[in-house]
Amino acid sequence: MNSYDVAVIGSGPGGYVAAIRCAQLGMKTAIIEKYATLGGTCLNVGCIPSKALLDSSHHYEDAIKHFEEHGIDIPGEIKVNLKQMIGRKQAVVDQTTGGIDFLMKKNKIDVYQGLGSFKDATHILISGKETIEIEAKNTIIATGSKPSSLPFISIDKERVITSTEALKLTEIPKHLMVIGGGVIGLELGQVYRRLGSEVTVIEYMDRIIPTMDSGLSKELNKVFKKAKFSIEVSHKVKSVERKGNEVIVKADNKKGEEVTFKGDYCLVSVGRRPYTDGLNAEAAGVKITDRGQIEVNNHLQTTAGNIYAIGDVVKGAMLAHKAEEEGVFVAETIAGQKPHIDYNLIPGVVYTWPEVASVGKTEEQLKEAGVDYKVGQFPMRALGRSRASMDIDGFVKILADKKTDEVLGVHMIGARAADMIAEAVVAMEFRASAEDISRMSHAHPTFTEAIKEAALAATEDRALHI
Template structure:
């Protein structure tokens, strides 16, 4: 507990999410005296408590439920599934509890002191922790690592209201399946959570300001992905902005307008999920006590994880780079190794992105549009899952793998996957690219048969025009 904790540390980390707790583990491994501050009752941050983990639990359960309803009979399994939403939530919550307890165990194993409460910087090399009972304690820290993460971005004109206008956290705990769920934002969070509730029986309408889904996704993949989600039953209102929301007795009425301007119209649903992105969380952090200023997006700038204040470092969602748990983990290791006098570095071009819908979407490196804009000559190899033996046998043939390689050197510049297990398959691309590999390196590496991973190999073969299975 905080009252028994030492008063001086080599490193104090503010925030117990994937960035913070991995930084704490690495600091402990390197023999540094380390404390972590977390204001939640459990460690793990947004990711473990109300983000990646519970959403994957619901995605997995809802995928099985939908398969039981639509696919089982065709492969000779006859059942009549009945949704027990309370049990589905319980299974999700039990998994989350086990994971957060696992993080607590890792803190003890690595001799990390958990200072429970809300942390703030209280001047150079000083951190103040306010406990739940209001008691404040100040600690000395040679190094302070800000790992406070991010929070859902609110939408002007659309006020949050329990059970009616909700953020991603609210969408993980809905006590009943909405009749009509309106999702504002066709990014990762909106499409994943929209998929969960559509599978469980909701009508789902996605309203997106831009003209394509999945921000940052390769355009060819985005088109196929949206077509796939539409086929599953989602409705998309692209190039549309939400200008207001009115709460009614039985739901919410949104006012919509074309993004490019035009006549307003209304859309009614019983629940509205606002999923327009996330913003850095810096509320009450005491940045002003050490002269740190955020940029206009609220991001804390860094130079190799150093802020403008001596001894204060920053990692994860609250600073530059993609807002992803695994990116924060990479930042965490790098920052601690720098503090310990080692070499720490993260290549953000090699941070993969994944959308855990069914099928999944995953990508790493550059997409076609980025390469064309940069004037880079490239070759493209594509291979459809419809021609992959394992995907065919499993009735999961939607999607494709696309490999982009330098036209001259054949170095892999980007890999884009829309299809089964895309999030697992992308790891191979990350490894190949980390070693500066060529498409031929992947193409001439033996892959086990029959596996979905063969689609990656065949796409790499297709770069030079010798894909053999399609």
């Protein structure tokens, strides 16, 4: 029987990063993955493939809407080759997952393919082509999540689909109905809207991206309506029925009236659930909560002291980079170090265009906590860089403590917001004030000038370019 210092169950961003860090710290490490490729949801059917399709569809939209204005004339009709687009997406996925294989070899991590389940707290059974057993002093559970549904919805993976199927459709929907106005639904909705689908987003809450700052939600809603999305908020879906190639969705609006939507595809995007199926956690003394999450303490230690859990199976935002931070945290904890994670400073991003990004507290949270704060906001359309690239939608908003000027939250919507948010994270990690940011030199012309201007606006309302 092979024995290890650490075994990691699950090879998504949390799992494979945890395994690499354990190996770097000198621990003999194994990683167990039930699927044929490493990388988990993120690399195979999540973050990476969805961004590939978002980029491809963005190029198409630019070609049909903006090339002429840029002085680029293309003879003939511009057409979508969906098969090629999906094929390119898969090539990106294959290259990325292949990179994880390389990293496992480079770091001398043993890879086992099969379903990992606990025999007891220090022994794991791996069911693949044959069942084998390994021993591990410590185990890290990183089994991730699966798409959620609603009890009355039958997902047939043909017309009533999840994000997994939406990434490999063989035709462009005529009318795609999206149940859920969160990150995944909006990103995939935008892909197919760009390609010509009619898209209806049906959201239970009173706004899209409801967990983010309401200002971001309002601005993204405006952008989507301009792109002729149908956004139906405050609608409670009560039935989804397929009849041949038609899907019928019935919902109650905020007045309690029944509304019917009809389309040829329905994407169910109502969040994700922790995935612990087949883990046999109870055999190891690992407690799972009523919400299906693995119970952990502040060290991400489960009720079995030598077993840890990270990522989507534990509390907190279901984000790949949050899982990575936790993977490193646990590896260093096992090695006897004293690592640290500030969950308030883990950014959230929506990869629509314009992109949406956020870190720290929202205005709603500050109001609820009774914090005396000030706001500095700057529109992207006032930037020379935005006008040059025709990306004028959006803004940057900085929330700072009214007395100390410390930055408490940064919220932005605009071109490259996903990359720009890192500046805000760095600033907040070092407890910068709005004035600190306002006095930093930002290259001109860049999108990041909006961060400096928003900081100036928060500092005695002295933005320079509005």
